[in-house]
Amino acid sequence: MRDNSVLRKLLGLCVSTVVVVGRELRDGGDGGRSNLVVWVRRRVGVRGRCGRCGGVAPWFDNGGGERRWRHIDMGMATCELIAEAPRVSCPEHGVTVAEVAFARHDSAFSRAFEDLVVFDAIVSNKLAAARRHGISWRAVDHMCIRVATEALGRIDLLEGLVAIAVDEVKYKKGHKYLTVVCDHLTGRVIWAAKGRNKETVRAFFDALGEERAAQLQFVTCDGAEWIRTVITERAQQAIVCLDTFHLIGWAAAALDEVRRELVPLLPTHLPSPAALHEAFLWSEIRTVTKTATISLHGNTFEVDAALVGSRVEVVFDPFDLESVEIRFQGRSMGQGIPVTIGRHSHPQARPEAAPAPAPTGIDYLGLLADRREAELAELSGSINYAQLTLPDAEMQVGAAHDNTPTDTDNTDNTDNTDNKEIQL
Numbered sequence: 001m002r003d004n005s006v007l008r009k010l011l012g013l014c015v016s017t018v019v020v021v022g023r024e025l026r027d028g029g030d031g032g033r034s035n036l037v038v039w040v041r042r043r044v045g046v047r048g049r050c051g052r053c054g055g056v057a058p059w060f061d062n063g064g065g066e067r068r069w070r071h072i073d074m075g076m077a078t079c080e081l082i083a084e085a086p087r088v089s090c091p092e093h094g095v096t097v098a099e100v101a102f103a104r105h106d107s108a109f110s111r112a113f114e115d116l117v118v119f120d121a122i123v124s125n126k127l128a129a130a131r132r133h134g135i136s137w138r139a140v141d142h143m144c145i146r147v148a149t150e151a152l153g154r155i156d157l158l159e160g161l162v163a164i165a166v167d168e169v170k171y172k173k174g175h176k177y178l179t180v181v182c183d184h185l186t187g188r189v190i191w192a193a194k195g196r197n198k199e200t201v202r203a204f205f206d207a208l209g210e211e212r213a214a215q216l217q218f219v220t221c222d223g224a225e226w227i228r229t230v231i232t233e234r235a236q237q238a239i240v241c242l243d244t245f246h247l248i249g250w251a252a253a254a255l256d257e258v259r260r261e262l263v264p265l266l267p268t269h270l271p272s273p274a275a276l277h278e279a280f281l282w283s284e285i286r287t288v289t290k291t292a293t294i295s296l297h298g299n300t301f302e303v304d305a306a307l308v309g310s311r312v313e314v315v316f317d318p319f320d321l322e323s324v325e326i327r328f329q330g331r332s333m334g335q336g337i338p339v340t341i342g343r344h345s346h347p348q349a350r351p352e353a354a355p356a357p358a359p360t361g362i363d364y365l366g367l368l369a370d371r372r373e374a375e376l377a378e379l380s381g382s383i384n385y386a387q388l389t390l391p392d393a394e395m396q397v398g399a400a401h402d403n404t405p406t407d408t409d410n411t412d413n414t415d416n417t418d419n420k421e422i423q424l
Ligand SMILES: [Zn+2]
Pocket: 050, 051, 052, 053, 054, 055, 090, 091, 092, 093, 094
């Protein structure tokens, strides 16, 4: 195998499109890394293609001469590919640089080098990848964009959508928002664009197309009108699911509104314990005697001497007649000083009556009456009243009860229980 073929294989260049025509290892000098420079050209017979769309296009000119692409390092040395960059005339894109098999359009790096750097940026970050490969952060950023654009061109994220979520996310400072669409089945972002209005959501449905929009079954979103309106327009069959965060917020706001309406109708304050006690006090009018006393249901109290002859109001707790308050013309004149205490509670003060016992449903009086009726009926059935009027009634009654009082002297004997019953 020739040296150039070995080198081509080591560089990972495609044999059917690229030929290595030369190489040179340049010394980095003074501790710097060596640089392997490799000249390549397109294989004869391979037709020129548009660098933008990849379509076959006729040759236009040789362009600006040689171009360089940074390639994956070769051991300790950096590597550079050099090739002519002719231009083609694309029917669609006009005059443009022809496609090279080992690099993406409008890039100073080979495809393999870009893939490696982007992988490092994904597993670490762009700055670390830039330092690792000795390039700028901006170069890494542009690589990520090119790789992502190429990848998105190979797959269709909007294919087979059934359940999606639409929401907005804030970015940078100020009111800058992105409208983001996610696929619930994969949990991935499938579409995003600047802005948060109906036009932004319509742009998504434009990209989705009517046919695929008709396949949507569920769309979750917040309560934003600009999202729901467009969903109703473009995906009428989809069920709109509102998130619980906003639902709970709306319910709380509605409760607040009701509470604000009811607050003016509520009593401003509850009565204090002192006011409640005052409401349950009794009062009576008395005239203060010449000795500056008043009497209340047998109790005597001494009051202010200035009140002699005045009609005062005596305020007291009906269950505690040992302390009374004296009021004159609506003003309190202090407590009356007890002189004689005969009663401790007002004669009309009655503790709250115990509740009446629940009726048992048994008519005890009726039961007694029935029993008494039965006894009388039994007794009357055993007495022959017709024979009570006969001259020898005593004998008949005695015979009826199988007694043998043959002695007529016993007729006045009051021990005869039957006669007693009849007298009743
Ligand atoms: Zn083109």
